[in-house]
Amino acid sequence: MKYIKLILILLFLSSCSTNKSVVGLYGECEKSYFACTQIELKSDNTFEYFIFYDVGGVNILKGNWKKISNDSISLNTFEQPTNPKTSYTGIENGSSVKKVKISDKYGPIILASVSINDDNKWKETDINGFVEFNESEINTISVISLGVKEKILVENKNLDEIHIIVKDPQTGVIPEYLVDYKLKIRKNKIYITDKHRLKKTIITNKQW
Structure with a gap:
């Protein structure tokens, strides 16, 4: 029984350590930007996702994040669609x-x-x-x-x-909600796509 408790404690500490390693702000914006994307992963497993386009406006999505593998996370906004699937x-x-x-x-x-x-x-x-x-x-x-x-x-x-x-549409350029939105994290970078990635940066670079 002692060994089982020890294993559970070690697994819990390992999980906390792994989560802590990815906590922080990702993405830097130029001074006079026309588009900017930043994601802040917080230690309480909430996130803020800042998206700005000069032609589409701005939105800050908020919700919960969780680690689903060694190099992947999943985002779910607090606000969810009425009909997530058709x-x-x-x-x-x-x-x-x-x-x-x-x-x-x-x-x-x-x-x-x-x-x-x-x-x-x-x-x-x-x-x-x-x-x-x-x-x-x-x-x-x-x-x-x-x-x-x-x-x-x-x-x-x-x-x-x-x-x-039909499922609730997202008609704008900027998404209104996220449902099990999966992202890759490798070497202090979040990969939105294979070519679009956000590098980890200092919290004072936060744009909102």
Whole structure:
């Protein structure tokens, strides 16, 4: 029992030490910048993500971060979307006409472009979010609307009426929220992409 407690204590201390090594501010901004990105990882496992674009404005995302591997972290903002993923429900009613309804968190989406079965023949939803197809079955549904571009695989081929609720769109240049947003950390650098990386810097370089 003593050995088990010792191992647990060592694992806890190791985890704290590993987290402490990545805590700090990442990213430096030039004096007269037109774009700037900085991330501050705090010791209490919260973060602040500063994003500025001259044409897109500024946003400071806040949330929790956690280490998911030796060189990776995951960010989740405090503010989360109502519908983080696109989902659908359906019914079988024996109709020869297939109906598809497109909605978001606010209700039916009007004039959304919809096609089925990888066909390039697009139709637009009506005032109630519905569109109809004269097909024997629906295998896939593609949807394009403002901030939305989705392709849904329909598992039950017998569905005659399908209601799709699309995930909350992020329509701006700057994201409004982060859901399990994964980043690599190597040699005191956070990799936003392979080419865009933020180097660890002193806290006095913080821009907000």
